[in-house]
Amino acid sequence: MVEKYYDADADLGVLAGKRIAVIGYGSQGRGQALNLRDSGLDVIVGVRPGKSWEKAIKDGIEVFQVADAVKQADVVQVLLPDEDQARTYLEAIRPGLSAGKTLMFSHGFNIHYGQIVPPPDVNVVMVAPKGPGHLVRRLYEEGAGVPALIAIEQDASGDARAVALAYAKGIGATRAAVFETSFREETETDLFGEQAVLCGGCSALIKAGFETLVANGYAPEMAYLEVCHELKLIVDLIYEGGLTTMREVVSNTARYGDLTRGPRVIGPETYAAMQEVLEEIQDGRFAKEWILENQVNRPVFSALTRADEEHDLEVVGAEIRALMPQFKK
Numbered sequence: 001m002v003e004k005y006y007d008a009d010a011d012l013g014v015l016a017g018k019r020i021a022v023i024g025y026g027s028q029g030r031g032q033a034l035n036l037r038d039s040g041l042d043v044i045v046g047v048r049p050g051k052s053w054e055k056a057i058k059d060g061i062e063v064f065q066v067a068d069a070v071k072q073a074d075v076v077q078v079l080l081p082d083e084d085q086a087r088t089y090l091e092a093i094r095p096g097l098s099a100g101k102t103l104m105f106s107h108g109f110n111i112h113y114g115q116i117v118p119p120p121d122v123n124v125v126m127v128a129p130k131g132p133g134h135l136v137r138r139l140y141e142e143g144a145g146v147p148a149l150i151a152i153e154q155d156a157s158g159d160a161r162a163v164a165l166a167y168a169k170g171i172g173a174t175r176a177a178v179f180e181t182s183f184r185e186e187t188e189t190d191l192f193g194e195q196a197v198l199c200g201g202c203s204a205l206i207k208a209g210f211e212t213l214v215a216n217g218y219a220p221e222m223a224y225l226e227v228c229h230e231l232k233l234i235v236d237l238i239y240e241g242g243l244t245t246m247r248e249v250v251s252n253t254a255r256y257g258d259l260t261r262g263p264r265v266i267g268p269e270t271y272a273a274m275q276e277v278l279e280e281i282q283d284g285r286f287a288k289e290w291i292l293e294n295q296v297n298r299p300v301f302s303a304l305t306r307a308d309e310e311h312d313l314e315v316v317g318a319e320i321r322a323l324m325p326q327f328k329k
């Protein structure tokens with residue numbers, strides 16, 4: 001059974017008198033830094049001058065260049081994009097690390113695939129929220145928390161787990177639950193989840209449903225409302241009580257269609273594709289492809305992103321959301 005931790009298992013006092021540098025102030029950086037500050041911890045941000053730098057100042061957080069933040073910190077949480085971490089680590093993080101400091105990540109990509117190799121005398125840990133950064137912040141403000149994973153890769157100081165748990169408490173994760181894993185397991189399951197189900201699988205399923213309805217002469221607006229807008233409402237039910245709760249709430253007609261047609265849509269071919277996607281993650285092929293893609297300025301990433309941004313689903317979706325007051329910013 002996986003080890004689980006809650007508020008009572010974590011002591012914020014472990015971080016008393018310690019300075020935390022959150023490197024990067026994007027989705028996770030902002031959410032985590034603000035929660036740590038509101039939990040009474042000493043937190044600074046390390047980032048380059050630009051949009052994020054200005055945002056941190058506006059939020060009232062002290063900001064430094066990455067190297068300067070690392071030098072003065074006891075705990076360094078690396079929340080840069082995965083593809084930028086190795087270069088910034090060599091240039092600005094590695095020089096400021098010394099014995100007993102804690103190097104932290106929210107995703108294991110660079111450690112697991114050997115892009116960052118820390119010195120043996122620092123702690124290397126992970127505190128990885130299982131949710132987007134803006135929810136890490138929003139749920140904390142509501143008195144709740146996003147669950148997180150912790151992992152200990154190197155325990156140089158002997159208290160690496162206590163440091164990781166205190167940090168997890170600081171961002172509000174122990175209010176929900178914190179599960180212990182390894183860098184390998186987090187990296188492989190996270191990549192698989194986002195590729196096969198959460199982002200990749202879900203986007204492909206929505207596009208396939210939308211395109212099928214439109215190709216058969218139905219109005220794009222009807223197709224969007226059915227396969228995209230309503231999806232959130234159904235996923236909320238699954239989030240709250242699993243497939244069982246969702247099936248209790250939808251009509252019996254929907255439930256019968258779900259049970260008999262769903263497995264025809266996601267059949268043996270999808271299982272085989274998922275297995276292939278997982279194996280590419282496990283043997284490093286996906287990591288190599290993504291690292292090389294970045295070295296040539298991301299041509300595939302840019303072309304595919306543009307094509308999907310121009311897809312009718314996105315055009316119609318934007319028009320429909322503009323008609324509903326709840327989507328007005």
Ligand SMILES: NC(=O)C1=CN([C@@H]2O[C@H](COP(=O)(O)OP(=O)(O)OC[C@H]3O[C@@H](n4cnc5c(N)ncnc54)[C@H](OP(=O)(O)O)[C@@H]3O)[C@@H](O)[C@H]2O)C=CC1
Nearest residue numbers: 024025026027028047048050052079080081106107132133
């Ligand atoms: N997004 C999420 O919700 C989740 C992310 N993670 C992990 O968290 C980590 C951070 O991801 P995410 O929050 O999405 O990242 P974002 O892209 O949202 O933010 C990255 C931040 O790093 C800054 N940055 C980028 N390059 C540099 C550089 N060379 N020097 C200094 N600062 C730089 C950016 O600033 P600027 O404005 O200057 O570009 C920005 O503040 C990743 O490891 C990711 O896998 C884990 C769980 C969920």
Ligand SMILES: CC[C@](O)(C(C)=O)C(=O)O
Nearest residue numbers: 130131132190194198199
């Ligand atoms: C699902 C995408 C994610 O893994 C996340 C928000 O957890 C990410 O890398 O952003």
Ligand SMILES: [Mg+2]
Nearest residue numbers: 130131190194
């Ligand atoms: Mg994830």
Ligand SMILES: [Mg+2]
Nearest residue numbers: 107190191194
């Ligand atoms: Mg991820």
